[in-house]
Amino acid sequence: xxxxxxxxxxxxxxxxxxxxxxxxxxxxxxxxxxxxxxxxxxxxxxxxxxxxxxxxxxxxxxxxxxxxxxxxxxxxxxxxxxxxxxxxxxxxxxxxxxxxxxxxxxxxxxxxxxxxxxxxxxxxxxxxxxxxxxxxxxxxxxxxxxxxxxxxxxxxxxxxxxxxxxxxxxxxxxxxxxxxxxxxxxxxxxxxxxxxxxxxxxxxxxxxxxxxxxxxxxxxxxxxxxxxxxxxxxxxxxxxxxxxxxxxxxxxxxxxxxxxxxxxxxxxxxxxxxxxxxxxxxxxxxxxxxxxxxxxxxxxxxxxxxxxxxxxxxxxxxxxxxxxxxxxxxxxxxxxxxxxxxxxxxxxxxxxxxxxxxxxxxxxxxxxxxxxxxxxxxxxxxxxxxxxxxxxxxxxxxxxxxxxxxxxxxxxxxxxxxxxxxxxxxxxxxxxxxxxxxxxxxxxxxxxxxxxxxxxxxxxxxxxxxxxxxxxxxxxxxxxxxxxxxxxxxxxxxxxxxxxxxxxxxxxxxxxxxxxxxxxxxxxxxxxxxxxxxxxxxxxxxxxxxxxxxxxxxxxxxxxxxxxxxxxxxxxxxxxxxxxxxxxxxxxxxxxxxxxxxxxxxxxxxxxxxxxxxxxxxxxxxxxxxxxxxxxxxxxxxxxxxxxxxxxxxxxxxxxxxxxxxxxxxxxxxxxxxxxxxxxxxxxxxxxxxxxxxxxxxxxxxxxxxxx
Numbered sequence: 001x002x003x004x005x006x007x008x009x010x011x012x013x014x015x016x017x018x019x020x021x022x023x024x025x026x027x028x029x030x031x032x033x034x035x036x037x038x039x040x041x042x043x044x045x046x047x048x049x050x051x052x053x054x055x056x057x058x059x060x061x062x063x064x065x066x067x068x069x070x071x072x073x074x075x076x077x078x079x080x081x082x083x084x085x086x087x088x089x090x091x092x093x094x095x096x097x098x099x100x101x102x103x104x105x106x107x108x109x110x111x112x113x114x115x116x117x118x119x120x121x122x123x124x125x126x127x128x129x130x131x132x133x134x135x136x137x138x139x140x141x142x143x144x145x146x147x148x149x150x151x152x153x154x155x156x157x158x159x160x161x162x163x164x165x166x167x168x169x170x171x172x173x174x175x176x177x178x179x180x181x182x183x184x185x186x187x188x189x190x191x192x193x194x195x196x197x198x199x200x201x202x203x204x205x206x207x208x209x210x211x212x213x214x215x216x217x218x219x220x221x222x223x224x225x226x227x228x229x230x231x232x233x234x235x236x237x238x239x240x241x242x243x244x245x246x247x248x249x250x251x252x253x254x255x256x257x258x259x260x261x262x263x264x265x266x267x268x269x270x271x272x273x274x275x276x277x278x279x280x281x282x283x284x285x286x287x288x289x290x291x292x293x294x295x296x297x298x299x300x301x302x303x304x305x306x307x308x309x310x311x312x313x314x315x316x317x318x319x320x321x322x323x324x325x326x327x328x329x330x331x332x333x334x335x336x337x338x339x340x341x342x343x344x345x346x347x348x349x350x351x352x353x354x355x356x357x358x359x360x361x362x363x364x365x366x367x368x369x370x371x372x373x374x375x376x377x378x379x380x381x382x383x384x385x386x387x388x389x390x391x392x393x394x395x396x397x398x399x400x401x402x403x404x405x406x407x408x409x410x411x412x413x414x415x416x417x418x419x420x421x422x423x424x425x426x427x428x429x430x431x432x433x434x435x436x437x438x439x440x441x442x443x444x445x446x447x448x449x450x451x452x453x454x455x456x457x458x459x460x461x462x463x464x465x466x467x468x469x470x471x472x473x474x475x476x477x478x479x480x481x482x483x484x485x486x487x488x489x490x491x492x493x494x495x496x497x498x499x500x501x502x503x504x505x506x507x508x509x510x511x512x513x514x515x516x517x518x519x520x521x522x523x524x525x526x527x528x529x530x531x532x533x534x535x536x537x538x539x540x541x542x543x544x545x546x547x548x549x550x551x552x553x554x555x556x557x558x559x560x561x562x563x564x565x566x567x568x569x570x571x572x573x574x575x576x577x578x579x580x581x582x583x584x585x586x587x588x589x590x591x592x593x594x595x596x597x598x599x600x601x602x603x604x605x606x607x608x609x610x611x612x613x614x615x616x617x618x619x620x621x622x623x624x625x626x627x628x629x630x631x632x633x634x635x636x637x638x639x640x641x642x643x644x645x646x647x648x649x650x651x652x653x654x655x656x657x658x659x660x661x662x663x664x665x666x667x668x669x670x671x672x673x674x675x676x677x678x679x680x681x682x683x684x685x686x687x688x689x690x691x692x693x694x695x696x697x698x699x700x701x702x703x704x705x706x707x708x
Contacts, residue, residue: 155207502550572667
C-alpha cells in the first residue's frame with residue numbers, strides 16, 4: 001500500500017476516534033508550532049494534540065470514548081526509514097480492542113515519578129522493560145516504544161519489538177529499552193513514547209529527532225521520570241574481570257548499545273559489518289594479579305584475551321593470521337574449550353588485535369583506542385577501573401555478516417586465573433539493493449525517450465545493481481529539453497516546479513569537511529545562493545530532503561543502472577576533474593571526472609541524464625552503495641563540532657545523500673554552481689535548489705570567515 005493511502009487510512013482512524021470530543025478528553029484545538037510544544041501541551045492538558053499528521057496523547061489518560069470506525073485495516077505499510085515486520089502476529093493485541101472506544105495506552109507506570117533501570121556492566125547503559133496495555137485500537141495495529149534521556153531536544157531511541165505474553169487473554173505488551181546519557185552510562189531522567197501504527201509495526205531499532213519522523217498514527221507520551229540504577233553485575237572476585245566489552249566507531253567514539261536481548265546482552269545494530277572496532281577492557285581480581293596482555297599465542301596455546309564468534313567473519317576460512325584476505329571461523333555455540341579448532345579460531349581472531357604499533361597485545365591507558373565522551377573528544381579507557389584494553393579493528397576481509405553474531409570474551413591473569421565470560425551481540429542490517437530500495441509505483445505510461453543512451457559503463461560499478469526502470473515522472477514535474485546554454489548563471493528555477501510542497505523538499509544542501517563536520521556558507525551571491533569556500537577538495541557534498549504534502553517517502557537512489565533518472569539528481573555548472581563523459585568511472589585504474597551542465601538545467605536529454613548518473617554514482621550510503629541514508633544515526637555529517645555527534649543537519653530531514661569529492665572528480669578553482677532536486681517514491685520531483693562551491697588557491701584571499 002502506498003504511503004498516501006496509509007495517511008488517508010490513518011486520518012480516518014484519528015478523525016473517527018477523536019470526533020466529538022470538543023475540548024473534553026479528545027484532540028486539542030490549540031495551535032502548536034513544534035512537536036515538543038505539542039508534547040508539553042498534551043501532558044499539561046491531559047488531552048490529545050494533533051501535530052502534522054501525528055496525534056500526540058498523554059499515556060495513562062482517561063479519554064472520552066467515541067465511536068470507532070468499522071473499516072478493516074489495510075495491509076502493512078512501511079513507515080519512512082523503518083522496516084516492516086514480516087510477522088505482525090506477536091505484539092498485536094487482536095483480541096484487546098474495545099469497540100466504540102477511543103484509542104489509549106495504559107502503562108504500569110501509573111503516576112510513578114521514577115523507574116528502576118538495570119545496569120549489566122560497569123559504565124554501561126541500563127535496561128528497562130516497559131509494560132503497557134493498548135485499548136480500543138483496530139485489529140492489526142502495530143506498536144513500538146521509544147525513549148529519550150534529554151527533553152526537549154534529545155534523540156528518541158527505539159526499543160525492542162513489543163511482545164505479548166503466551167497467554168492469549170493477556171492484553172499487555174512489553175518492550176525493553178537501553179537507556180543511555182549523552183556522556184555514557186545511565187541517564188538521570190527518561191521520557192517514554194508508545195507509538196501506534198496503521199498496520200504492522202517497524203522492526204529495526206533506530207534513532208529519531210522527532211516522533212513524527214516514524215510516520216506513526218499515535219504517540220502516547222509519559223512525563224519525565226527519574227532513573228534509579230540497579231546493578232546486576234557480579235562483585236569483584238579473585239579472578240580477573242572484564243570491565244568493558246563493546247564497540248567503537250571508526251572515529252574511535254564508543255558506541256552505546258542499541259538495545260538488550262532477553263538475557264541482558266547488549267545488542268549493537270550497525271548498517272555494515274566493518275568500519276568498527278571490538279573493544280575489551282579488563283581489571284585484576286581481589287588478588288591483584290595483573291591481567292595478561294597477549295591476544296595471540298604463536299605457540300598455538302590459548303592467549304590471555306580469548307574471543308569467539310557464533311558466525312564466521314569474512315569468508316570464515318582460517319589461514320593462520322592472514323590479515324589481508326582470510327576470515328575467522330565460527331564457534332557455535334560460542335563456548336570456550338581447549339579443543340584444537342576452538343583454540344585456532346581464538347588465535348585467528350586475536351591475531352587481528354592491534355596495540356597501536358601493529359602488535360596483537362593489549363594497551364595501557366596512555367595508548368587507549370577509545371573516545372568514551374564525544375564532547376571532550378579525549379582518548380581514555382571506557383571504564384576507569386580497567387588496567388588493560390584490547391582493540392580489535394574490524395576490516396572488510398573479516399567483517400561481520402548480516403544478521404546477529406554473538407561474541408563471547410574472557411581474559412586470564414598472569415597466574416592463569418580465568419575471568420567469567422561476557423557476551424554481546426552485533427546485529428548487521430542486510431544491505432538494500434539499489435533497485436529494490438527505490439522502486440516506485442508502476443508507471444502509468446511509457447517512459448520518456450533518451451534513457452537508453454547511457455555512455456559506456458564499467459561493469460565493476462554496476463555488477464551488484466539490478467536494472468530496473470524507474471517510474472515516469474509526473475507531467476507537472478518534467479521539463480522539455482532546454483535551449484543552448486547561456487554564458488551567465490541561471491537566475492530562475494532550473495525546471496518548471498510542481499505546486500509548492502507537493503514534491504519532496506530539500507531541507508539542507510551544502511558541504512562537510514573531511515572530518516565530517518558541516519561547513520558554514522560564507523556569503524550569498526547575487527541570486528541568493530549560499531557560497532561555500534574551500535581551499536581543497538577533501539569535502540563531501542551533502543543533500544537532505546523530506547517528503548512533500550503527498551507524504552510519499554523520499555526516494556533513495558542516486559544512480560540508475562538502467563540509464564534513467566535516479567531519485568537524487570545533481571548537476572554542476574563546471575566540470576569536475578577531467579570532465580570525462582564516461583558514466584560512473586570512479587574506480588581504479590582510470591577514475592574520471594564528471595561533465596558540466598551549464599547552466600545547470602534539468603531535462604531528460606541523454607547528456608544531462610548521463611551527467612546526473614555520473615555524479616550520483618559516487619554517492620555513498622556508508623556501505624559503498626549509491627543510495628541515500630534514511631536514519632539519522634547513520635548520517636555522514638557532524639552538525640555540531642563540539643558534541644561530535646553524527647546526525648542529520650536538518651531536524652526535519654528523512655533522507656540524506658553523501659557524495660565524497662575525491663581528487664579525480666574534484667571541483668575546479670573558482671565558482672561552480674551545484675543544482676539538486678529530489679524525487680519521491682510516487683514519482684513527483686521537488687523544486688530544485690542551488691549552491692555555489694568556491695575553490696580558492698592557497699595564494700588567494702578567501703572570503704572572511706571561510707571554513708577551511
